[in-house]
Amino acid sequence: MQKQKHLIEGPLTGGFVQDRLAEYSARPEDGALAMFLGQVRSDEVGDKTVEAIEYSAYEEMVEGTVKHMTEELLSRFSDLRSVGIWHSTGRVGAGEASLLVIVTCGHRKQSFQALEELVELIKKNLPVWKKEWFTDGTSRWIE
């Protein structure tokens, strides 16, 4: 697996996603690519509306966590060929993307399963925190 920079300052733009897709789909030995793009929702909380999420991370811990999750996934999905994980840090507005996950497999079945499992692992294990900012300028931590 190639060395990746997993944390990206600001939203994951369409251009960024397109470049990663081009990179990961250019593997002739893989028959399936599955992708998850998580984006910030404009949730209504009481009479407030979420305008953005501010992400922070324990950057030095992220690489080890990604390595550990990738190894776990590779040991469980025999058809899994490659994994890509990118998460935003800093402010990401509602409707903008903050998490991109790509897996490639020999065939489609395990690509869906591995992708879903990896997203759950990321939610549980990646040392990232988020603070919701509302349109009225107030904020709260999400845990």
Add this chain to the structure above:
Amino acid sequence: MNSLHILYFGSIRDITGTSSEHLSHAGTLSELISVLKTHYPGIQGTRFQVSINRQLIRTDELQSDTLRPSDGDEIALLPPFAGG
């Protein structure tokens, strides 16, 4: 005394008002956490995990009397992760 690098993240950083600090400490990890809770009473009601040198510490390890940070260790207080 061991010199420890303490890191704070997420909501805990708002309570401590700083992202990191250096502390001298000679006791166990459990005692260190008690010291921090006394110094920053706001974290007493906050759920968090602890890592040493980027390795998460299990609750039973944290409560044991044998786990002592070493000189130069990086200790982090980690509220529940919320990525995605």
